[in-house]
Amino acid sequence: MLWAALHLPQRALDGALRRCADPHAPLALVGGPAQRRVVMLANEAARAVGVAPGQALAAAQAIHPALATQMYDAAEAHRLLALTCAWAYRYSGQVCSDGEDTVWLEVGSSLGLFGPWPRFERLLRDDLHGLGLSHTLAVAPTPLGALCLARQQDGLAVTDLTQLQRALQSLPLDLAPFPPDVREALHGMGVRKLRQLFVLPRAGLQRRFGRGMLDTMDRLTGDAPDLRTYYQPPDRFEARFEFDDEIRYSTGLLFPLKRLLGDLAAYLAGRDGGVQRFELVFEHDLHPTSTQTVGLLQPERDAARLFDLAKLTLERQAVPAPVRAFGLRATELPPFVPAGRDLFEARPASALDWPALQARLAARLGEQATHQLAPQPDPRPEHAQRRVREWRGHPAAPPLPRPAWLLPRPVPWREARHRVLAGPERIESGWWDGGDVRRDYYVVETEAGQRAWVFCPAGQHGPFLLHGWFA
Structure with a gap:
């Protein structure tokens, strides 16, 4: 087996940057009590002007008065980790996570489908950049080995256990997946490199730190199997976007809508499914939560097409009150079957097929504005057909x-x-x-x-x- 470790050290910051129309502007995530806010994370632009984690918020704003700030959101960081798992499921059926900052996927079985590793790696990185996730990536025969390499240097690839054990020898102890108290105790013993740890007597390590440490070492080097619970995609998708100020016009919802639908498309591609109906959820301060439904004639998962339909729905239906938070909910997730195209199709690539055109018209004019005709078992011409929203049958040929x-x-x-x-x-x-x-x-x-x-x-x-x- 060959595992790719995706190390995501600043998921919370990435989640905040995904909400910004200009992700290159200085931004800091703050936390702590209201009387003394401190900077927890800062993006590259903020660090370039002197803002650093651990600073008091007042000091950071004195350094750069135009500094944008957001509260540290652990829930958003966890949601991004789950989204990364859903996306990775597109490339491998064996995906797992440590629940903190790493996602693993088994890539050895997928190389025949997605090409040799350099090409596969470019494919993964392009998708991660599209999702707005900063990351380091490494490959090794064991999950923990791949994690250590990803923490050491982005892009490392080791394909067999002998090479992995040799590469681990030179790594600092701080990169090993041990609890902080264990690393501190080992530092007190003078252990700074993993090579020093590997030559210590195992019996002594077991007496000092317990059997669990030896199990971790064996899973790291591949001397013992690393049994993990694999990720299974949920049967529904929910995401939410909260605003600092109320949004009064639908144009202010287009940027978060595009981001949420991009996440939905990544989730659908991971589970090899589509969406036929989803809801736009609007939360208000002085008004009950309202929704708008976007329906499609057939399952779809293209982010651009979903955005076009949702945008038309937003333009047609007025939001009843200013929006404080905006969400997307999809519970109807049927299998996705790509539309068939002829090899020498004469239709232009930009032309819409009938289901796409009908969905666009329904989003613009309302679901009752479009219909299809379904045959009825009545020979009278006036009663031989009826209007339906969608009909998938095949009529029998009439005698004349x-x-x-x-x-x-x-x-x-x-x-x-x-x-x-x-x-x-x-x-x-x-x-x-x-x-x-x-x-x-x-x-x-x-x-x-x-x-x-x-x-x-x-x-x-x-x-x-x-x-x-x-x-």
């Missing part, structure tokens, strides 16, 4: 052609000269509901070459009534 344009009601046939192409076809039905009809239908062609569907009373030869036109 049916016109594409059926008139709302029959009108007298005014063409004196015509040619009968087919018929008569007798339709006699409806006695049970008061709509009894007895007609003989004909397909006729006019002098101008138009084809029409006409009828007359059963057993007669005229006069004709026009009921539809063929395309």
Whole structure:
């Protein structure tokens, strides 16, 4: 097996930067009591002007008055870790996390699908940059070994146990996955490198630190299996975006909407599914929580297409009150089947297929503005179809052609000269509901070459009534 360790040391800061329209502006995460806020994390732009973790907030603002600040949000950091697991599930069925700052995925079984490691690595990094996650990445035959390498240097790749054990020899003890008290005790014994730890008597280490330390060492070097609980994607997606000030116009919701739908698309790609209906959730200060529903005709997971539909819904429906927090909730997550395309398709790449066009029209005009026609088991033309939101059946071929344009009601046939192409076809039905009809239908062609569907009373030869036109 070959494990890739994704070390995410500043998830909380990444979560804050994802909420900023300008992620390159100086930003600091603060915490502590209200009387004495301190800087917990600062982005690169803030550190460049002199802001550093541990500073009092007042001192940091004195150094840079325009410094943007946000409260440290541990829940957001945990959500980003879960999102990373959901995204990694796209590339491997064996994904796990330590619940703190690392996600592992087994990549050895995926190399045949995604290519050799350098290409696979570029693919992973491109996705992580798109998610806005700072990271270091390393590969090793054991999860803990990959973590140590990722903490040491970004991009290290070791493919067998012999190389791994040799690489671990030179690593500092502080990179090892031991509790802080164990590392402190080992420092007191003069142990600074892992090579020094590996040569110590195991019996003495067990008496001093317990059997758990030896188990960790064996899992680190590959001398014992590292059994872990693998991640399973949940059956629903929920995400939330909280604002510092109330948002009064829908345009102010477009940036968080795009970010949340990007996360949803990454989650859907990980579980190889789609979304057919999701809700936009608006939280207000002085008004009950409101929602807007975005529906699709078929499962979709393209972030750009989902954003277009949600944007149209926002523009069509007014939000009832200023928004303090904005969220997205998706519970209908059916399997996703990509649309089939012909190899030599003549349709332009930017053209919309019918389901996409209908979904766009429904988002713009409302779900009741668009419909499809489904066949009914009734031979009367007026009752042979009904309007439905979506129909996936396959109609049986009629015994005779049916016109594409059926008139709302029959009108007298005014063409004196015509040619009968087919018929008569007798339709006699409806006695049970008061709509009894007895007609003989004909397909006729006019002098101008138009084809029409006409009828007359059963057993007669005229006069004709026009009921539809063929395309």
